[in-house]
Amino acid sequence: MRKAARDPAHDPARDPAQDAVRLEALTRIYGTGGSAGSTVTALRAVDLAFPRGSFTAVMGPSGSGKSTLLQCAAGLDRPTSGRAHIDGTDITELSETRLTELRRRSTGFVFQAFNLLPSLTAAQNVALPMRLAGRRPDRGAVREALAQVGLAGHAGRRPGELSGGQQQRVAVARALVTRPAVLFADEPTGALDLSTGRELLRILRELVDSPDDDGLATVVMVTHDPNVAAYADRVVFLADGALASELPSPTPEAVAARMTELTALRCRTAPRHREEAAPAC
Numbered sequence: 153m154r155k156a157a158r159d160p161a162h163d164p165a166r167d168p169a170q171d172a173v174r175l176e177a178l179t180r181i182y183g184t185g186g187s188a189g190s191t192v193t194a195l196r197a198v199d200l201a202f203p204r205g206s207f208t209a210v211m212g213p214s215g216s217g218k219s220t221l222l223q224c225a226a227g228l229d230r231p232t233s234g235r236a237h238i239d240g241t242d243i244t245e246l247s248e249t250r251l252t253e254l255r256r257r258s259t260g261f262v263f264q265a266f267n268l269l270p271s272l273t274a275a276q277n278v279a280l281p282m283r284l285a286g287r288r289p290d291r292g293a294v295r296e297a298l299a300q301v302g303l304a305g306h307a308g309r310r311p312g313e314l315s316g317g318q319q320q321r322v323a324v325a326r327a328l329v330t331r332p333a334v335l336f337a338d339e340p341t342g343a344l345d346l347s348t349g350r351e352l353l354r355i356l357r358e359l360v361d362s363p364d365d366d367g368l369a370t371v372v373m374v375t376h377d378p379n380v381a382a383y384a385d386r387v388v389f390l391a392d393g394a395l396a397s398e399l400p401s402p403t404p405e406a407v408a409a410r411m412t413e414l415t416a417l418r419c420r421t422a423p424r425h426r427e428e429a430a431p432a433c
């Protein structure tokens with residue numbers, strides 16, 4: 153069951169500690185703009201909060217800045233200006249070493265590609281983040297993470313012995329094993345068929361709805377699919393690198409309608425995208 157929708161952005165009375173992730177005037181410009189080349193402003197002064205225990209979908213036309221937002225929010229990329237906070241820490245102030253530590257401790261990332269190591273078992277793949285952090289794998293935590301995604305009986309299998317949906321669930325378990333404050337997912341169902349995609353989304357939904365002893369799980373997910381976005385508590389829409397609108401308690405129909413509006417607007421108003429967007433206009 154989805155929780156009641158919350159709309160935390162732009163509330164001056166909010167305590168920032170309530171947010172798993174908070175973005176303030178986040179701007180990302182690619183390229184140097186020197187005589188040799190041009191620049192692309194992928195994000196323009198985005199203010200956005202992802203409260204603890206929330207499930208947010210990020211949508212927008214192709215090139216609107218969704219992946220860049222996720223990468224900057226997760227500390228995988230540095231913004232050109234503005235600030236990003238994870239679990240109360242301003243990550244824009246951190247050295248590379250401290251940022252890597254915080255990322256390993258407080259974030260999990262799931263991509264469209266499962267990115268599992270084929271020679272390792274499911275349990276060994278899930279234990280990887282601990283090994284990378286130089287820690288002894290905690291077998292109990294690995295078992296628990298696999299159980300969370302419904303794969304308790306598959307710990308000894310290698311990726312080649314698992315279905316695509318099961319492999320993606322191993323990737324989610326790997327992202328969860330350090331009990332991160334926030335799980336980022338970039339098109340997590342993009343390589344799955346409809347029913348295995350739904351199964352994965354139900355697992356993400358369950359994570360947020362059933363907090364464990366460590367507190368509330370938070371999910372931030374980029375998707376192109378209105379049916380996928382409708383699993384979230386709210387959808388935030390980007391257009392041309394800026395926050396265009398938000399939709400609480402999304403339904404597939406409402407999300408699709410908002411996307412159609414955004415695409416039509418982009419066809420009319422964004423010359424730099426006109427050529428690329430033409431087939432959809």
Ligand SMILES: Nc1ncnc2c1ncn2[C@@H]1O[C@H](COP(=O)(O)OP(=O)(O)OP(=O)(O)O)[C@@H](O)[C@H]1O
Binds near residue numbers: 212214
């Ligand atoms: N490394 C890069 N160098 C230069 N420009 C980039 C780079 N990465 C992204 N961009 C540009 O930044 C803008 C936003 O890209 P981004 O990948 O964040 O969009 P997106 O909404 O995730 O797109 P899609 O839905 O197609 O994956 C686009 O104009 C893109 O071409």
